[in-house]
Amino acid sequence: MTSTPSTPSTFGARLRAAVDARGPLCVGIDPHAGLLAGWGLPDDAEGLRRFALTVVEAVAPHASVVKPQSAFYERFGSRGVAVLEEVVAASKAAGALVVMDAKRGDIGSTSAAYAAAYLDPASPLGSDAVTVSPFLGFGSLDPFVEAAERHGGGLFVLALTSNPEGPEVQHARLEDGSTVAGRVLDHLRRLNAGAEPLGSFGAVVGATIGATEEDLAFNGPVLAPGYGAQGGTTADVRRIFGAAAANVLPSSSREVLRRGPDAAAMRDAVRAANDELAALR
């Protein structure tokens, strides 16, 4: 009997199906020291583990996407990274897609190693998608693009970030008059051309940015952090993205996590946000 290797579905296709089933809210799993304290947990690897797995159990069966922020795990060294591995596995088992928020980017040969770490399903940190930085030149991300295509994964490339310092770099003008962010979006438009139902190469555009001249329709998903604790609202998502809002994943960490350790309260916060965001689709 011959076996046919199954072609992995694309990240864009999996994401579209997940959002249709569960709603667009992406829940950030960011174990801040202050949140551990607020939950009555010690600021150590065991406190981190109890916090992170409690969040996964509460939200991963309900949210389309979870986004662990790697920094909060790395600060505990190898024991923290082991917890991050557990978060990835448990979230996937509960049916959520995992976006690893690691914001990686380096010269191409090093990017290849980062891509293997975060996008190869055989890696203990293998996720559905990873956040990457294009500020070493978009071409430095080629190894990530190749790994995403090989493994059916996705990328979220920083374009217009939610922090107030971002415009200094992202609004800067290039020789042809386009902005740095606009050039990033152009690259994504090229990578996603013709993809159905949605491309796998996304952008990070904060839910907090002011008016923008950029064309935010590029046939790919948008991760929109800043929703919730940083002040971004559903009305902001509508204002910023307009017709492209249907492909936006508003991302909220602290606004959900501060409701814990009460699992029902975290789950209800996810449901309430998704109910409100449904009007955008």
Ligand SMILES: O=c1ccn([C@@H]2O[C@H](COP(=O)(O)O)[C@@H](O)[C@H]2O)c(=O)[nH]1
């Ligand atoms: O432009 C960006 C890119 C990423 N982030 C990350 O999202 C969360 C935001 O957490 P909140 O508690 O909801 O504010 C965090 O992990 C950031 O590193 C971002 O905020 N802005």
